Structure formats: structure tokens, C-alpha cells
Amino acid sequence: MLRKVGLAIAALAVGTIGGGTPGARAADPIQFGAILPLTGPGAVVGTQEQRGIQFAIDAINAKGGVQGHKITVLFEDNQAKPDVAVLSFNKLVDLQHVQMIFTGYSGPTLAMAPLATRKKILMVNAGAQADKLGTASPYLVNTLPSTGDEVKVISKYLIEQGKKNAAVLYENDAAGIGGRDDFVDLFPKAGGAILAQEPTQFGQTDYRPALLKLAAAKPDVMYVVITAGMVQLADQLKQMNPSFVTAGSTFMSDPAAIADPNSTGLIHTQVQIDAPPELSAAFKATYGADMDFFARQYYNAAQIILTTLDKVLTEKQAVTGENLRTALFAIRAFHGLIPMEFKTNTATVPISINMMKDGKDVTIKQVTAD
Amino acid sequence: MDFWLSYVTLAAIYVLLGLSTNLLVGIVGIFSVSQAAIFGVGAYIVAHFLMAADPISFLPALAIAAACCIALNVLVTLPSLRVSGDYFVVTSFGIQLLATAVFTNWTGGTGGANGLPGIPPPDLWHRPLEDAWQVMALCLAACVLGCVCFFLVMRAPYGRLLRAIREDELAVAAAGKNVLRAKVSAAALAGAFAGVAGGLYATFLSFIDPSSFDLDSSILLLTMVVVGGARTLVGSILGPFLLLALPQVLTMIDIPTTFAAAMRQLIYGVLLILFMLFRPQGLAGERL
Amino acid sequence: MLWLQLLVNGLVTGCALGVVAISFSLIYATTKLFHVAHAGVYTMSGYVAWSLASRGAPLIVAMVVAIAAATVLGALIQGQLYARLERRRATHLVVLIASLGVLAVIQNVLAALYTPNILQFDLPWAANVVSLGASVRLTWTQILTIAVSLAAFIGVIWFAHFTILGKRIRAVAANPFLAEITRLRPQSVYVIVMAIASAIVALPGVLVPLDLGLQPYGGVTPLLTATIAMIAGGVGSIGGAFLLAVAIAVLQNLSLLLIPGEWSIGITFFIFVIFMLFRPTGLFAAAR
Numbered sequence: 001m002l003r004k005v006g007l008a009i010a011a012l013a014v015g016t017i018g019g020g021t022p023g024a025r026a027a028d029p030i031q032f033g034a035i036l037p038l039t040g041p042g043a044v045v046g047t048q049e050q051r052g053i054q055f056a057i058d059a060i061n062a063k064g065g066v067q068g069h070k071i072t073v074l075f076e077d078n079q080a081k082p083d084v085a086v087l088s089f090n091k092l093v094d095l096q097h098v099q100m101i102f103t104g105y106s107g108p109t110l111a112m113a114p115l116a117t118r119k120k121i122l123m124v125n126a127g128a129q130a131d132k133l134g135t136a137s138p139y140l141v142n143t144l145p146s147t148g149d150e151v152k153v154i155s156k157y158l159i160e161q162g163k164k165n166a167a168v169l170y171e172n173d174a175a176g177i178g179g180r181d182d183f184v185d186l187f188p189k190a191g192g193a194i195l196a197q198e199p200t201q202f203g204q205t206d207y208r209p210a211l212l213k214l215a216a217a218k219p220d221v222m223y224v225v226i227t228a229g230m231v232q233l234a235d236q237l238k239q240m241n242p243s244f245v246t247a248g249s250t251f252m253s254d255p256a257a258i259a260d261p262n263s264t265g266l267i268h269t270q271v272q273i274d275a276p277p278e279l280s281a282a283f284k285a286t287y288g289a290d291m292d293f294f295a296r297q298y299y300n301a302a303q304i305i306l307t308t309l310d311k312v313l314t315e316k317q318a319v320t321g322e323n324l325r326t327a328l329f330a331i332r333a334f335h336g337l338i339p340m341e342f343k344t345n346t347a348t349v350p351i352s353i354n355m356m357k358d359g360k361d362v363t364i365k366q367v368t369a370d
Numbered sequence: 371m372d373f374w375l376s377y378v379t380l381a382a383i384y385v386l387l388g389l390s391t392n393l394l395v396g397i398v399g400i401f402s403v404s405q406a407a408i409f410g411v412g413a414y415i416v417a418h419f420l421m422a423a424d425p426i427s428f429l430p431a432l433a434i435a436a437a438c439c440i441a442l443n444v445l446v447t448l449p450s451l452r453v454s455g456d457y458f459v460v461t462s463f464g465i466q467l468l469a470t471a472v473f474t475n476w477t478g479g480t481g482g483a484n485g486l487p488g489i490p491p492p493d494l495w496h497r498p499l500e501d502a503w504q505v506m507a508l509c510l511a512a513c514v515l516g517c518v519c520f521f522l523v524m525r526a527p528y529g530r531l532l533r534a535i536r537e538d539e540l541a542v543a544a545a546g547k548n549v550l551r552a553k554v555s556a557a558a559l560a561g562a563f564a565g566v567a568g569g570l571y572a573t574f575l576s577f578i579d580p581s582s583f584d585l586d587s588s589i590l591l592l593t594m595v596v597v598g599g600a601r602t603l604v605g606s607i608l609g610p611f612l613l614l615a616l617p618q619v620l621t622m623i624d625i626p627t628t629f630a631a632a633m634r635q636l637i638y639g640v641l642l643i644l645f646m647l648f649r650p651q652g653l654a655g656e657r658l
Numbered sequence: 659m660l661w662l663q664l665l666v667n668g669l670v671t672g673c674a675l676g677v678v679a680i681s682f683s684l685i686y687a688t689t690k691l692f693h694v695a696h697a698g699v700y701t702m703s704g705y706v707a708w709s710l711a712s713r714g715a716p717l718i719v720a721m722v723v724a725i726a727a728a729t730v731l732g733a734l735i736q737g738q739l740y741a742r743l744e745r746r747r748a749t750h751l752v753v754l755i756a757s758l759g760v761l762a763v764i765q766n767v768l769a770a771l772y773t774p775n776i777l778q779f780d781l782p783w784a785a786n787v788v789s790l791g792a793s794v795r796l797t798w799t800q801i802l803t804i805a806v807s808l809a810a811f812i813g814v815i816w817f818a819h820f821t822i823l824g825k826r827i828r829a830v831a832a833n834p835f836l837a838e839i840t841r842l843r844p845q846s847v848y849v850i851v852m853a854i855a856s857a858i859v860a861l862p863g864v865l866v867p868l869d870l871g872l873q874p875y876g877g878v879t880p881l882l883t884a885t886i887a888m889i890a891g892g893v894g895s896i897g898g899a900f901l902l903a904v905a906i907a908v909l910q911n912l913s914l915l916l917i918p919g920e921w922s923i924g925i926t927f928f929i930f931v932i933f934m935l936f937r938p939t940g941l942f943a944a945a946r
Contacts, residue, residue, distance in 0.1 A: 039635050039766075043774035077617075077634070081581050082485070083571075084617075087376055091618065094373035110487050111577040119372075132487070172474060172920050173483040174579070199475075199920040205776065205870040208667045209911050210919055216660045231778050232871045239787050239797055256778065262785070289773075401751055449934045459692055459754065460885050461934045464927035467882070471924030585878070589758060596755055632770040639762030643739065646756035650748060 029070040030319060032305065033092035034102035035078045035085050035112070042080035042105055044228060045294050049104050049127055050075055051287050052298030060306055067313045071306070074098065082111035089115050099321040100305060102298065103140075106130035106174045113137035121321040122328070126301035127294055129250075130178045134346045139325060142346040143301050147175075147225075150249040150269040151182040153351050153367050154223070155190035163220035163245060164192045169210055170225040172199040179225030179249060187223070195219050205232040208240075215242055224248040230257035238262040253354070253361060255290045263356040270361070272350045273297055273338045296337055303336040304328070375502045377614060379574055382506070382513035383567045384594065384610035389520050389603075390563035391591045394443075396600035396655070397524075398556045399536045400450045403462045403588040407469030408446070408561055410583025412439045412568020414473070414480050417489045417578060428492040428573065436565040443561025444554055451550065466585050473580035485579025492573040509570050516563055521603055523559065532556055593638070597645055599655025608654050659793045664911045666790075670800045672907030673807035674862040676900035679884035679891070680814050681859040683899040686888065688831040688851045691750065694757040695735055697877030698764030699856045703728040703863035704872050705768055711779055717868075725860040732856025735760060736849050744845070761878075769874040777872040784868055799869040806861055811900050814858065818896060827851055831894065879923070883907075886930045 034053055037046035057071050065071055074096055076088035085108030092098045093115075101116075103109045104127035113136035116123045125133060126143045129150075133142050158166070166187055170180035176199070184194050196217035198210040207229075214222055222244050226233065234257055237246060245267065252268040273296045275283070283291040283299075291299070311327045312319055333341045340347040353365040387409055394402045412435040419431035446465050450458040473480050480486065492499050492508055499505050523529050531552050534542045543549050572578050590613065598609020617634055645652065678700065685693050703724040710720035739760065743753050784799045818824040830837040830847045837844050866880075884899075887906055891898025910922045917925065 039632055039769070039774075043632075043769065044776070047773065082577050082579060083380070083575055083582050086575055087373075087380065087618075090373040090376045107485060107577075107579050107581065110485075111575060114576060130484075174485070177477075177483050198914075199918070201920075201923070203776075203873060203876055205873075206667075206671065209664055209914050212660055212663055212667075213914050213919070229776055229871065231776070235785050239785065239795060241787075241795075260778075395751070401754075449931060457889060457934065460882070460889055461931055463882055464886065464930050467879075468924050468927040468931070471921065471927075475920045475924070592755065592758075632766040632774075636763055636766040636770070639759040639766065642759030642762070643756050646748065646752050646759065647739070647742060647746075650746075650752045 029072055030066070030309070031096060031098050032071065032073050032100045032102070033076065033096070033098035034073050035076045035088045035092070035108065036102070036104045037080040037108075038075065038077035039079055045127060046077075046080075046104060048289070048292055048294040049102070049298045051283070051289070052291070052295035052300075053102055053302045055283055055286065055295070056299045056302035056306070066306055066309050069313070071309075073102070073302075078105070078108045080105050080108065082108050084108075085112050086115065089121075093119055093121055099319055100124065100324055102126070102301060102305075104128055104294075104298075106133060106178070109133060109140065110136055113140050116140055116321075119321070120325075122324045124301050124305060126297040128175075130174060131182065134344065138345070139321060140345060141325075141328065141342065143304065143340065143349075144250075144271050144273075144297060145346060145349055145351065147179045147249060148182045148186065150271070150351060151179070151186045152190075153353065154247055154249070154267075154269045155183070155187045155192065157353050157365065158187075158221055158245075158247060159191045161245075165195050165218075165220045166192055167195050167214040167217050167219035167222045167244070168197040168225070169207070169214060169222060170197065170199055171202050171227060173202050175227050175251070176200075176202075176225045179251075183223050183225070200226065203228060205229040207233050207236050211236060211240055211242075215240065215244070219244050221245045221247055225251065227251050230254040230263075231260050233257075234260050234263040234266065237266075250293060253293055255292050258356050258361045259359050261359060264358055266356045267364070268354055268356075270352050270354045270363070272352055273300060275299070275337055300336040300338065304334050307331065307334060307336075372502055375506045376574075377618075379502075379506045379509045381611045381614050382509040383570050383574070384591075384614060385513045385607050386516045386563045386567035386570075387591055388594050388598065388606035388610050389516050390560040390567070391595045392601060392606045393520070393556055393560040393563070394447070395592070396595060396602075396605075397529075397532050397536060398553055400447050400553070400557070401459050401462060402447065402450075403459070403585065403592060404446060404466040404469065405560075405564055405591050406583045406585070406587035407466050408439050408443050408564040409568045409571070409587070410469065410473055410578075410580070411442055412436070412565035413572040413578050413583070414486070414568075415439075415565075416569035417486050417572045418479070420490050420573070421486070421488070425490075427496055428494065428569075432566055432569040435569045436562045439565025439568070440558045440561040443557045443564065447553070447557040451553065463585070466588050470580055470584050473583060480580070483580060485577060486572075487577045489572050489576045489578065491576070492570070505574055509574065512566055512570060516566070517603055517607065519559075520606070524603070528552070528555075593642060595652070596650075597641065597652050599652035601656045602654055605652050605655040609652070612653075661912060661915060662793050663795070664914065665908060666794050666796065667800075668908035668911035669904060670796070670803050671866075671911075672904030673804050673811075674866050675880060675884055675887065675907050676903035677807045677810050677862045678859055678880055679887040679899040679903040680811060680896050681855040682881065682884050683888045683891075683893065683896060684814070684827075684851055684855040684858075687894045688827055689736075689740070689848050691740060692754050692757065693735075693740075693852075694754065694878075694881070695760035695764065696732075696855070696859060697881040698761045699728050699731050699735075700859045700863040700881065701768060701872075701874060701877040702731060702764055703860035704867040705772055705777075705874075707864040708772075708777055708779060708867070708872055711781065717781060721860075721864050724864050725857045728856040728860035728863065729853045733849050733853040736852035740852075741845060741848070765874050765877070772872075772874065774874055777867075779868050779872075781868070797869065799865065803862070803865045803869065806865060810858055810861055811896075815896055817854075823850070883926065886926070890930065890933055 036049050053073055057073055061070050078085035089112045100122040103123050103125050106128040109125055109128050116139040117137045123140045129147045131146045131148045168180050170176040196214050198214050200210050248268040250271045257263050275291050275296050280291045308324055308328045312323050317323045340349045351367050352363045354361045354363050391405050394400045415435040416431045419426050449461045474483050594609035594613045599605020706727045707720040707724040785797050787795050789795050830844045834844050887903035888899040891902035913922050
């Protein structure tokens with residue numbers, strides 16, 4: 001028995017010694033971290049985020065790295081849980097001395113935010129949209145607008161279209177409740193009224209009871225905040241043949257849902273992030289999956305970091321979280337897959353309003369969030 | 371250094387939970403997959419009192435949490451007294467799922483799915499423990515206290531009574547001992563351990579949400595007890611330390627990233643099966 | 659009318675749940691083992707069918723192969739794992755934990771092979787809608803689910819009461835010790851029961867994902883609800899299990915008219931816990 005304990009400790013020790021070194025000496029590889037949900041319910045999103053980052057890193061390494069330094073990203077699985085995220089954060093920073101960490105999912109990111117502030121580690125979020133993320137830490141930057149921004153845009157559009165009475169279908173977790181709270185707050189301010197709300201469990205794809213209950217309130221529009229199961233929702237909506245319009249946010253833009261002919265007529269805000277066709281094709285060739293929203297977001301975020309790293313190295317500074325952060329705000333405006341500017345910790349990005357039509361997502365209006 | 375500190379701190383908290391689970395499942399034989407729910411209640415209560423408009427100090431909050439968890443654990447294990455072991459499994463699953471539903475939906479009390487961020491660090495008589503070392507010391511102290519308590523209880527005649535109940539409940543009852551009172555008091559003690567662990571957890575992480583107290587967490591607790599060793603003190607210590615280290619150890623092995631994480635969960639599952647087949651008493655336990 | 663459509667939807671999900679309940683009841687009544695991994699067999703059969711359907715195989719072929727795969731898996735688990743544990747005189751707790759391990763392995767293998775995304779069957783006819791009267795609309799998949807589930811229910815009842823194998827199984831379930839002595843060979847009966855039950859559960863295992871999509875981790879909640887139906891209906895009563903499953907599903911749907919949706923699952927488990935306190939043998943318990 002003691003032998004087994006000893007073995008475990010030995011294994012841990014090996015891991016410690018095998019850790020990386022801080023800073024960047026000539027041609028030393030530079031390590032960054034990424035703490036994403038790679039198993040469990042968040043894995044759908046997490047795996048795409050991971051692929052987006054890896055794709056960007058592989059591309060830059062193929063060109064010889066950043067100023068001769070190869071880049072590696074150490075991926076940790078947070079299982080969408082805050083406590084696992086905190087342990088992973090401490091491990092990456094203490095044992096492997098990373099100075100920048102990619103993060104996704106609001107709960108774990110909020111848990112790590114105080115740590116990032118204390119240890120001066122730059123955290124980049126390119127997937128979570130909780131409103132609190134904008135001010136959670138000076139060291140946390142978000143490359144996409146919060147749900148509140150998207151809700152403002154769609155509310156204004158819906159009122160303009162004469163859809164004043166709304167029902168809300170939301171996922172009963174942090175992302176869904178956040179979106180619901182924003183909509184219930186901002187839609188009336190734009191001139192509308194909320195008639196009914198119904199929650200649905202994450203991963204529960206039987207929306208029929210909730211849809212029936214919401215439809216009974218006779219709304220003009222149903223606002224949807226769910227992060228998984230869009231295809232099933234679209235199919236079940238079609239089955240119901242409702243008299244209301246269905247609207248949502250970027251969460252709705254699941255490629256499978258867009259391709260599904262039953263989704264024709266769904267409108268949603270879309271945080272703009274496009275990938276040139278050659279890039280998408282190359283991504284698909286490598287991973288066998290479409291380069292969806294999250295993959296593009298994290299590819300873009302990785303590029304932002306690489307640009308920032310380049311600046312830090314050019315100015316002959318040590319690669320620390322503090323210097324990376326200073327450089328990021330000094331550069332301020334980035335031209336990756338989409339132009340974005342960091343006036344605050346959250347980038348301003350154009351948001352469009354799209355409608356799904358016969359297997360394609362068509363833009364019907366452009367807006368810039370401020 | 372922080373990594374080691376947080377590892378030891380979390381392990382100490384989980385040892386307390388391991389003691390709690392071992393008491394109920396290993397020693398008394400009440401199969402419970404709802405220990406994470408009690409853990410959660412302890413965490414939410416301490417968080418609530420530390421963040422209230424009129425906050426109270428950490429130790430009194432911990433005491434309140436322990437008291438509530440004692441009551442709750444007794445209540446929750448009551449069905450086990452009426453219902454045979456196998457049926458109670460389902461009841462226990464149900465209790466855990468019900469608790470998760472309450473944690474997720476009772477936004478007023480628990481912050482709902484968003485959780486409770488910004489929980490202040492623990493304080494001893496109004497002196498806050500800001501340092502990672504101090505927090506670890508506090509958790510280790512609580513853990514050691516729990517272990518001593520467990521050891522003494524098991525040594526005492528009461529401990530022998532509990533063991534006897536597991537061996538042959540009917541004989542014990544026939545011998546005139548009060549079986550019901552023994553079981554209930556074991557459940558109470560287990561509840562106290564879990565409640566204290568919850569309070570320490572909340573202040574250590576400064577953020578809690580329902581995902582830390584769900585069915586998966588209960589199953590992890592069960593795994594810790596089974597792998598570490600059922601019914602013994604050493605098992606309750608070994609299990610948490612090993613199982614918390616396991617994911618970190620596994621990251622050292624090179625697996626293609628696309629399914630590395632699923633592979634790790636898979637290894638957990640395989641470990642459970644192998645242990646049950648070849649060493650059901652765990653590393654340092656007695657036969658389950 | 660809202661309530662009518664809710665009722666009909668409840669009947670559909672209830673029938674599928676009912677088949678899960680009777681298959682689980684078969685296993686539990688005979689082997690007395692809490693075969694949690696049944697949720698894994700259920701999930702796997704959906705994925706097998708999807709693999710074939712997405713390569714162009716007609717649904718009926720996909721379903722037959724899925725049933726075969728489930729049968730093999732179920733028999734394997736019993737023969738290789740549970741039988742071995744039985745030989746080592748493992749307690750039910752040990753078997754339950756081993757079963758949890760098997761479930762974790764199955765779920766994560768599926769997640770690794772098929773990614774954790776929710777997958778959809780690509781059968782256009784499945785989503786076509788049929789209108790019954792002014793207020794009820796059903797897809798062909800839903801209709802198929804009801805038809806197949808009812809057929810399975812009738813088939814199992816006929817099997818249990820009117821075939822020799824069925825009688826042998828019931829004899830072993832009633833008294834394994836006596837069955838051992840009278841050379842009914844319980845162990846091989848257990849394998850047969852697991853095989854049959856796994857085959858049966860493959861039916862909703864394919865039909866439910868056909869309607870609602872495939873996910874690797876989604877099998878536990880339906881299994882738990884089915885277990886509740888089994889226990890509340892009375893262990894050993896196939897009719898009880900099926901009826902209670904339908905009742906629970908209908909109640910969960912109709913309850914939306916009165917209470918907010920997030921509580922419907924919580925209420926189900928709460929009622930169950932109360933049930934266990936006051937009537938643990940269930941409504942239609944088989945005579946003991």
C-alpha cells in the first residue's frame with residue numbers, strides 16, 4: 001500500500017521536474033495554457049475551442065514560430081467545473097510557469113478571475129458571454145461581446161419589426177439564465193413586454209412541453225437562449241407550426257442547425273467572425289469538422305496573442321502576463337479574422353442580424369456594438 | 371507552490387468528506403450517493419452567512435452549517451431505516467438529484483445556476499486568513515481533528531457497536547442494543563464532517579456553484595472511499611489524496627488531445643471495475 | 659387544447675420510458691442487481707443504429723443490428739463481470755460500483771468515438787407530422803415509438819407468463835436458492851435475462867434518439883426515472899412498471915400547467931422519496 005502512495009508521489013514529482021521554464025530565451029519554446037471543458041456536457045464547445053487554438057498554433061509553428069520561438073499550448077480539462085479550473089490554473093502557473101491562459105465557459109472563468117489578478121496572468125476568453133466577465137479582472141480580456149450587447153441589438157430590431165410581445169425559452173444554467181435575465185431586463189426597455197418564460201435543462205432535447213406552454217401565451221416572438229440541441233428545437237418548432245417568430249443570439253448558429261431545412265425563418269444576432277474559405281477547408285481537412293463559431297473565435301484569439309507576443313519580443317521584454325497585457329492594450333486594434341478593438345476589457349465587434357434560410361445563414365442587418 | 375498548497379488543501383477537505391462517506395457507507399452500511407448534496411448545503415450556508423448584510427465570523431457560520439447538515443443527514447438517511455438496502459440506493463439517487471434541482475433553481479438562496487462568487491476568505495475571530503499557507507493550515511487542522519475524532523469513535527465501544535450492526539443487525543437488536551439510535555448518531559456525525567468540509571470548500575474557492583455538488587461528485591466520493599479503502603481511517607485519507615492526484619498524473623501520459631479527457635474518465639471507470647474485481651477492500655480497507 | 663397535446667406527448671415519452679422500466683425490472687427482479695450500466699447499453703444501441711443509418715442502411719436494419727449489439731453487450735457484462743463478482747461473493751455495493759465503472763467506460767468510449775456533440779438521425783420521413791384532430795400533432799417517430807413500445811410490453815408479458823423460459827426465469831427470480839437445488843441453473847438464467855433485457859432496451863434506445871438526438875452522457879436520468887417507476891409499481895410487476903412509467907411521464911408533462919418547468923424533475927423525485935417512506939413495496943407488488 002505504501003508502495004502505491006510512493007509511486008503516485010514519484011509520478012507527481014516527475015511531472016514537476018518536467019515543467020517548463022519562464023520567460024523566453026533564444027529559440028526556447030514558449031508555453032501558454034488553455035483551460036477548457038474537454039469532457040462532460042461542455043465538451044461539445046470545448047473541443048472546438050481547443051481545435052481552433054491548436055490550428056492557429058500549428059500554423060505559426062510551421063512558419064518557424066514567433067521570432068524563432070516555437071509555441072506550445074498546454075490544454076487542461078476543467079469539465080466546466082470551477083474547482084477543477086482553479087486547480088488547473090494553479091498547476092499551469094506554478095508548475096509550468098505559463099503566463100497566458102485561454103479560457104472558456106463563464107463559471108470556471110469567474111472562479112479563476114481573482115487568481116489571474118493576483119498572479120498577473122493574462123486570461124483570454126473567446127467563448128463565454130456572461131455580463132460579469134467584463135469587469136471580473138483587469139487581467140481578463142474578452143474577445144466577444146456579452147449577452148447583454150447582443151440582446152440590445154435584437155430587442156431593437158424586434159420592436160422595429162412590430163414584435164412587441166415576447167416569450168422566453170432558456171437553458172437552466174449560467175449561460176441561459178444570464179441571457180434570460182438580460183432579455184427580461186432589456187426588451188421591455190426597448191418597448192416590448194414579456195408574456196411568459198420557460199426553462200429547459202441543458203442536454204434535455206425534448207422541448208415540446210415548454211414550447212407548448214409558451215405558445216399558449218400567444219407571443220409575437222419567442223426568444224431562445226440555449227447552447228445545445230438547436231437542431232432538435234428547430235425540428236420540434238416546425239412540428240408545432242407556430243404563429244410566432246423565433247429569435248436568438250450567437251448560440252443559435254450551430255452549423256448542423258443552419259443546414260437543417262426546418263430552421264428556415266429563425267433569426268438571431270451573430271457576433272461576426274468569418275473565416276476565409278481556404279481556412280475553413282484546411283480546418284475541415286485537419287479535424288474532420290466544420291470550423292464553427294467557437295473554433296473561429298479561438299483561432300482569432302490565438303492570433304491576437306501571437307501578435308501581442310511578437311510585440312513583447314520585439315521590445316525585448318520578458319514574456320510575463322503583465323507585459324503581455326500591457327502590449328495587448330497598447331496594440332488595441334487587431335485585424336485577425338475580424339477587426340476588433342479593445343477599448344475596455346471586452347472587444348467591440350460588429351454584430352449582425354441573420355436569418356436562417358434553406359440551409360444558409362443570411363445576414364439581413366449589420367450593427368456595431370458599443 | 372500554490373499548486374501544492376491548493377492540492378493539499380482540497381485533499382484535506384475531501385478527506386473530511388471521505389470520513390463522512392466511509393462512516394455512512396462503509397461502517398454503517400447505508401448506501402448513500404447523496405453526500406455531495408450535504409457537502410453543498412454546508413458550503414451554501416457558510417457562504418450565505420459570510421456574505422449576508424450583517425456577516426458573521428467564520429467559526430460560528432461553520433457551527434451553524436454543521437448543525438444544519440447534521441439535521442439534514444439524519445433526515446435524509448431516515449428512509450434507509452424503513453427501506454431495504456437496494457431500494458435505498460434509488461432513494462439516495464433521488465435525494466441527490468432533488469438537491470441539485472434545488473441548488474440550481476432556488477436562485478434567491480443559492481444564486482441558482484450562476485453560483486455565488488466573491489465568498490470572503492475564512493477568518494479566525496475576525497482575523498481573515500488571506501495567505502494560501504494559512505488556509506491550508508486551517509483545512510489540515512480541521513482534517514486532523516476529523517481523523518482523530520473518527521479514530522476515537524471507532525476505538526470506543528460505540529465503534530464496535532457500529533461494526534456489529536453491519537455484521538448482523540438482527541443479532542445486535544436481539545442483544546438489546548438500540549440499533550436505531552446508533553445508526554442515527556452515525557448519520558449525524560457524518561453530516562457534521564460533510565458540513566464542515568463544505569464551509570472550508572466555499573471559503574477556499576471563493577466561488578461555488580451547483581456543479582460541484584452534483585451526482586458526479588457523489589460518485590467521486592464513493593470512488594475515493596472504495597479505492598482508498600472502506601471502513602478504515604487510512605483508507606479515508608489515502609482515497610482522496612490519490613484520486614485528486616490521478617487526473618494530474620494522467621496528464622503526464624501522452625494521449626492525443628482530441629480524446630485525452632474522455633480517456634481519463636474512461637481510466638477512472640476501468641479502475642473502479644478492476645478494483646471491484648480484484649481488490650474490493652480498496653488499498654487500505656476492510657472487506658466491503 | 660394545450661393539455662391534450664401535453665398528455666399525448668407524455669404518453670409517447672412514457673411508453674418509451676415504460677420499456678426501459680420493464681427491461682430493468684426483468685434484470686432486477688431476477689438477479690437482484692442494480693445494473694446501472696443498463697443506461698450505457700441503452701445509449702450504445704442508439705449510436706450503433708446511427709452509425710448504420712448514416713451510412714444509408716434502412717432503419718429496420720439499423721435497429722436489428724443495434725438490438726444484436728445490445729444483447730451481446732448485456733450478456734458480456736453479466737457473464738464476464740457480474741458472474742465473476744458473484745463467485746467471489748461480492749456484496750451488492752461492490753457490484754453497484756463495478757456497474758458504475760462499466761457505465762463510465764461505455765459513455766466515454768462513445769464520447770471518444772463519436773464526439774460529445776448531439777447527433778441527429780438523418781431520416782426525413784421521421785419528422786413528418788400527422789395531425790389528429792385540431793390540437794394534436796405527432797411525428798411519425800412518436801407514433802412509431804408508441805406502437806413499438808406497446809408491442810414490446812405485450813411481448814414481454816406473454817413471454818413471462820406463457821413460455822417455458824419465461825416461467826423458468828420467474829422461478830429463479832422468486833427463489834434463487836431453490837432454483838439452484840432444482841437444477842434450474844440460475845447463473846445461465848441470469849445471462850439469458852440480461853441478454854433479453856438488453857435487447858428490449860435497445861428499442862427505446864434507438865427510437866428516443868431518433869426523435870430527440872444522441873448524446874453520450876444522457877442515459878442516467880431516464881434510467882433513474884424508469885427505476886422509480888419500477889419500484890413504485892412494485893418490483894416483479896411488469897404491468898406496474900410500465901403503467902407507472904407512463905403515469906410519471908404524463909404527470910411531468912401536465913405539471914407544466916401548474917408549476918414552473920425547472921421543478922418538474924425535482925417534484926418527481928420528491929414524491930418518490932415520500933413514497934419510499936410510506937409505501938416502499940410499491941403499488942402492485944408481486945406476491946411474496
